[in-house]
Amino acid sequence: xxxEALALALLLACPLAGAAVxxxxxxxxxxxxxxxxxxxxxxxxxxxxxxxxxxAGPVLLWDNAFYVDALNVFLLTxxxxxxxxxxxxxxxxxxVESDHGKMTAPRLRLYHSMYxxxxxxxxxALSTNNMGIIWVAMEAATLTTVLxxxxxxxxxxxxxxxxxxxxxxxxxxxxxxxxxxxYMAAEKVMPPGGxxxxxxxxxxxxGQLDPDVITLAFAFxxxxxxxxxxxxxxxxxxxxxxxxxPTPVSAVLSGLLLNVALYAVLRCKVLTDGALHxxxxxxxxxxxxxxxxxxxxxxFLIRQRDVKRMFAYSSIEHMGMMxxxxxxxxxxxxxxxxxxxxxxxxxxxAIFFAVGHATQKAGTQLMDxxxxxxxxxxxxxxxxxxxxxxxxxxxxxxxxxxxxxxxTTAMRDHPWATPLLLIALAVAFxxxxxxxxxxxxxxxxxxxxAHRPALVPVFVHLTLGLMLGLxxxxxxxxxxxxxxxxxxx
Amino acid sequence: xxxxxxxxxxLLGAVLLLLAFAMTxxxxxxxxxxxxxxxxxxxxxxTAVVGYVTRQHHLYLSAGLTxxxxxxxxxxxxxxVLDRLGIRRxxxxxxxxxxxxxIGIGVVIFAFNLSIPISHLSSALASxxxxxxxxxxxxxxxxxxxxxxxxxxxIGFLAMENGLFFAATAATYxxxxxxxxxxxxxxxxxxxxLGVFMFQIREQFDSLDIHHLEQLKDD
Numbered sequence: 249x250x251x252e253a254l255a256l257a258l259l260l261a262c263p264l265a266g267a268a269v270x271x272x273x274x275x276x277x278x279x280x281x282x283x284x285x286x287x288x289x290x291x292x293x294x295x296x297x298x299x300x301x302x303x304a305g306p307v308l309l310w311d312n313a314f315y316v317d318a319l320n321v322f323l324l325t326x327x328x329x330x331x332x333x334x335x336x337x338x339x340x341x342x343x344v345e346s347d348h349g350k351m352t353a354p355r356l357r358l359y360h361s362m363y364x365x366x367x368x369x370x371x372x373a374l375s376t377n378n379m380g381i382i383w384v385a386m387e388a389a390t391l392t393t394v395l396x397x398x399x400x401x402x403x404x405x406x407x408x409x410x411x412x413x414x415x416x417x418x419x420x421x422x423x424x425x426x427x428x429x430x431y432m433a434a435e436k437v438m439p440p441g442g443x444x445x446x447x448x449x450x451x452x453x454x455g456q457l458d459p460d461v462i463t464l465a466f467a468f469x470x471x472x473x474x475x476x477x478x479x480x481x482x483x484x485x486x487x488x489x490x491x492x493x494p495t496p497v498s499a500v501l502s503g504l505l506l507n508v509a510l511y512a513v514l515r516c517k518v519l520t521d522g523a524l525h526x527x528x529x530x531x532x533x534x535x536x537x538x539x540x541x542x543x544x545x546x547x548f549l550i551r552q553r554d555v556k557r558m559f560a561y562s563s564i565e566h567m568g569m570m571x572x573x574x575x576x577x578x579x580x581x582x583x584x585x586x587x588x589x590x591x592x593x594x595x596x597x598a599i600f601f602a603v604g605h606a607t608q609k610a611g612t613q614l615m616d617x618x619x620x621x622x623x624x625x626x627x628x629x630x631x632x633x634x635x636x637x638x639x640x641x642x643x644x645x646x647x648x649x650x651x652x653x654x655x656t657t658a659m660r661d662h663p664w665a666t667p668l669l670l671i672a673l674a675v676a677f678x679x680x681x682x683x684x685x686x687x688x689x690x691x692x693x694x695x696x697x698a699h700r701p702a703l704v705p706v707f708v709h710l711t712l713g714l715m716l717g718l719x720x721x722x723x724x725x726x727x728x729x730x731x732x733x734x735x736x737x
Numbered sequence: 738x739x740x741x742x743x744x745x746x747x748l749l750g751a752v753l754l755l756l757a758f759a760m761t762x763x764x765x766x767x768x769x770x771x772x773x774x775x776x777x778x779x780x781x782x783x784t785a786v787v788g789y790v791t792r793q794h795h796l797y798l799s800a801g802l803t804x805x806x807x808x809x810x811x812x813x814x815x816x817x818v819l820d821r822l823g824i825r826r827x828x829x830x831x832x833x834x835x836x837x838x839x840i841g842i843g844v845v846i847f848a849f850n851l852s853i854p855i856s857h858l859s860s861a862l863a864s865x866x867x868x869x870x871x872x873x874x875x876x877x878x879x880x881x882x883x884x885x886x887x888x889x890x891x892i893g894f895l896a897m898e899n900g901l902f903f904a905a906t907a908a909t910y911x912x913x914x915x916x917x918x919x920x921x922x923x924x925x926x927x928x929x930x931l932g933v934f935m936f937q938i939r940e941q942f943d944s945l946d947i948h949h950l951e952q953l954k955d956d
Contacts, residue, residue, distance in 0.1 A: 380916030387923040391930060398934070403941045407950040410887075410934060417894055417927065418878065424901050424920070425874060429855070432909045445913055461855045488953045 252300040252307050256314060258293035259324070259371055262286055263331075266364035274360035275353035280339040283360050287328075287335040290367060294328035297321065302723050308377065308448060315377035315448050318730035323511055324374050326590060330503045330597050331367045333705035337601045338363070338496040340699045344608050345494065347698065350400055359399050359494070366392040366500065370508050380445045382512050383420070383427050386476060389505060390416045397493035408488035415485040416475055423472020423512075429465035430519070433457045447515060454522030462523040466530050469516045470537075476509035478564045479537045479571060480544040487548075490560035491613065495604030498556055502563040503597035507589050510570060514735055517574065534575030539665055541568025546672040550679040554613045555603055555687070558680065559596065562639060565676060566592045569669075573654045574735065576661055582736030584653035586728045587720075591646030591713050595638045598709035602632035605701040606687065609694040615683050620692030629688045631706040636684045638713050640677045646716035742790045746907065749783040750869040753903055754845070757876040760896060761841055762834050766824055766888060770815050773892050776899050777807030784906045793910045802921050803902065811895060811928050815888070818932050822939055824888065831883045841876055848872035866907030873900030885946060887938060891931050898924055 266286030270279055298321050301307060306317035316324070342359070345351040351359065369392060373385035390413070398409035427445070434444035437456045443449045450457075471482070478486040490498045513534070520530040545564035552558040566588065573585035605628045610618040621629035638645035651673070658666045720728070756776045763769050781803040788796025830837065852868040874897050881893035898920075905912045912920075942949040 378913070378916065380912055381919060384916060384919030384923055387920075387927075391923065391926055394930060398937075401937060401941075403949075404953060406934065406938055406941055407953055410938065410950055411953075413927070413931065413934075414881070414890060414894065418881065418897070421874070421894075421897050421901060425871070425904060428901065428905045428908060428912070431905075431912060432855075435909055445916065458855070464851070464855060492953070 252297060252304075252316075253309050255293050255297040255300060256309055256316065256375060259290060259297060259328070259375070260368065262289040262293060263364045263368035263371065266290075267361050267368060270364055271357060271361035274357035279356065279360050280342060283363060284332070284335045284339065286364055287332040287367065290371070291328040291332045294325045294371075298325045302727070312377055312443070312446055312448060313381075314375050315446075316375055317734070318727045319514070319734060320374045320511065322586075322590070322724070322727045322731070323507060324371060326593055327367070327370050327374065327504050327508070330500065330593060330709075333708060334496050334499050334503075334597060334601075335363070337499070337604065337702045337705045338494075340702050341494070341496055341604050341608065343699050344697055355399050355401075358395060362392045362395050362399075363496070363500075366396065370504055373508050374511060377446050377448055379427055379430060379447055379450070379515070382515070383424055386423070386473070386509065386512060387417075387420055389508070390420065390476070393489070393493075393497065393501060393505065396497045397489045399494060399497075400492070402492070405492040408485075408492035412485040412489045415482070419475025419482055420472050422468045422475075426465045426468030426470075426472055426516075429461055429468065430516075433461040433465065433523075447519075450519055451522070454519045455525070457519070457523035459524050459527075462520055463529060466516055466520040467533075470513060470530070470533055473509050473512045473516070474537060474571075477506055477513065477567050477571065478509075478541075479568065480541040480564065483541070483545070483564050486564060487552075487557045487560040490563070491554050491556040495556070495600055495607065498560070499597040499600035499604075502560065502600060503593040506563060506567050507593055510567065510574075510589065513571070514574060518735055521577075528577070531575045531577050534571050535662070535665070536575075538568045538570070538572030538575055539668060541565065542572065542672045543568075543668055546676045546679075549676060553615055555607065555615050555618065555683075556600075556613055558615070558683065559599055559603065562676065562680065563592075563596060565672065566596070566639075569651065569654060572665070572669075573650075573657075576654075576657055577736045578657065578661070579729075579732050579736055580653055581657040581661075582732040583728050584650045584657065586731055587646060587716065588650035588654070591650060591716050592639070594709040594716075595635055595645070595647060595713045598706045598713070599632065599635040599639060601702070601706045601709075602628050602635055605697075606632060606694070609697055611695075615687060617693060618687045619694070620690045621688050621694060623692040624694050624696055625701065627703050628701055628706075631703065631710065632684060633688050634710055635706070636680060638710065640680060641673060644714065644717045646713045649717045742786060746783055746786055746790070747865060749779055749786070750866045750903065750907065752779050753783070753873055753899070754869050754876075757873045757896060757900070758838070758841060760892070761837055761876055761880045761883070764830070764834070766819060766886075769889060769892055770812055770819070773815075773896060773899075774808055774812045776896060777803060777812075780899050780903055780906075781808065783903065784911070787906050787910065791910050795914050796906065796911045798914065799902075799906070799911050799917050802917065806921055806925060807895070807899065810925070814928060814932055815892070818935055819888070822935065829885050831885060837879065837883055841879060844875045844879060845872040848875055867904060870900050870904035870907060873897075873903060876900075885948060887931075887935050887946075891928070891935075894931075895924070895928070 301321040369389040475482040549561035781800045784800040848871040849868040877897035
């Protein structure tokens with residue numbers, strides 16, 4: 249087996265083995281460390297794979313079943329990294345939850361096992377070359393997260409999980425219809441033999457695909473995967489699922505799953521653009537729904553009282569921003585979209601880590617009940633404050649860089665959209681910053697906890713987000729450029 | 738003989754559509770499961786016939802999978818859930834049945850119109866089938882929207898999957914085997930999870946009425 253095949257095998261085997269092992273002993277004291285260990289193995293495998301792809305370019309593996317190129321290798325690494333840091337954060341978080349009696353032994357087993365299985369499904373969706381398997385993996389990711397969201401078995405979490413399942417199940421069924429149409433178009437121009445769903449093959453013949461079928465296919469694929477991205481008006485599952493599940497799950501949902509869904513949309517967009525020969529239909533659709541999501545999410549966001557719901561709406565806003573950027577196309581906007589994907593995922597998960605500790609200390613998720621964090625635990629408070637400033641687009645963090653690029657491109661190509669985006673960003677800033685200020689400063693209402701919070705993940709993420717705003721390392725820059733050249737035309 | 742077989746596939750497609758209509762209009766829970774089982778059987782037969790006509794032998798496997806999953810296993814699971822939860826009452830609908838049927842007709846017209854420009858590309862075997870499949874998907878969607886109980890919603894979800902499988906079989910002679918196996922696995926696991934959920938919802942709320950699941954709202 250070659251080096252890269254070994255790395256990919258490890259990348260997929262680690263979480264799968266973790267899921268099996270933790271299903272048996274996920275309730276033990278050591279399970280939290282085991283969870284971190286397996287995620288660590290996944291992360292190292294991802295790094296090895298990334299290094300190889302940086303050196304040697306895209307690879308096709310195992311009978312063309314897996315395809316790793318500039319676009320998905322950076323997402324794979326990001327997924328593995330956030331998977332690891334979230335596992336680290338989940339250690340003290342779950343200890344507190346067990347102390348409070350919210351997590352019993354069977355629930356802990358389910359949680360740890362599903363956490364690893366969820367990582368596996370995301371990595372599978374990202375690395376596979378088969379558009380059908382992307383669908384299967386996305387559906388499996390929905391199933392695992394449904395179990396994670398409902399893990400507390402409260403009335404609210406059951407409702408959130410049911411809504412999540414039904415809405416995403418229906419949404420993603422549309423994507424399956426789109427996949428069938430794509431396969432139908434591809435079979436006409438490809439020799440028989442089952443290769444007609446492989447992305448690398450589709451990419452080679454995309455110019456010959458029937459435009460009518462592909463248009464319809466993209467519409468269905470976009471609705472389907474767009475539901476999972478959380479685009480307005482099919483976003484209803486997202487705030488509930490984020491607010492009612494355990495906070496580590498909110499972090500990976502926001503930071504990773506939404507990205508994976510957007511990745512699926514991007515793969516479809518490349519094929520559609522190729523088949524339609526410069527007709528910007530897919531771009532227009534993405535711009536429209538992206539812009540709608542940004543604006544609508546902000547007006548939902550200002551009415552929230554639950555801190556996790558508020559940041560869930562902020563995720564919708566940012567996913568809309570990325571979708572808008574990819575919809576505009578062109579190298580700069582696409583580069584900005586990819587950068588935004590990275591920094592949003594890092595900073596939003598950091599915020600959820602801080603929020604997780606804060607809600608445990610305050611014993612409530614309502615923002616009115618969380619006051620004066622700074623007095624009891626300054627590090628959590630500063631983590632939350634800095635993270636909030638970063639996600640709201642303050643320089644010098646990475647979100648500022650990517651949003652600046654997106655806005656300047658919008659100004660040049662689609663000036664009508666710029667005021668809408670700016671107003672949305674301003675409203676979001678005023679609303680979120682005001683709320684978080686109240687939570688951090690002032691008279692305190694929170695109690696210290698028995699276990700030390702995991703602050704390393706928060707500050708690692710924030711540092712990375714800061715670094716990406718100031719300086720993008722050359723290899724990362726090269727990745728983004730390659731990926732942008734592939735997606736944006 | 739061979740000229741009759743494509744006709745037969747079209748006939749089976751029509752039966753599928755009829756069953757989808759019957760499901761949208763059915764109030765009784767048990768009858769709903771029977772209709773779903775019949776839809777699964779029709780789908781399996783259609784898949785096998787297409788496999789025979791086109792000599793695509795992997796379609797036999799796919800048909801077998803459908804029989805095991807959608808004719809035997811899932812209906813059995815649904816029956817068990819109904820027995821254990823003791824549900825025997827009729828299903829309430831949000832919109833009355835005749836109105837639902839009228840909307841359903843509109844949905845079918847929409848689906849056929851949408852598929853006209855592309856149906857010439859689907860396999861020569863059955864040109865109308867893509868429209869039928871899309872109509873089945875949308876009708877199941879309609880059924881999910883108009884029902885207020887958990888079990889019919891799940892059946893609607895599964896019927897939607899049936900429509901999608903029919904689209905895959907009729908338009909493309911079936912997806913690659915690995916994808917079909919993956920979809921089958923997802924569906925099965927999904928039904929198991931939903932089954933467990935029903936017990937938990939019932940435990941929490943003493944009822945399977947979806948109205949209870951409307952507490953989470955934006956303030």
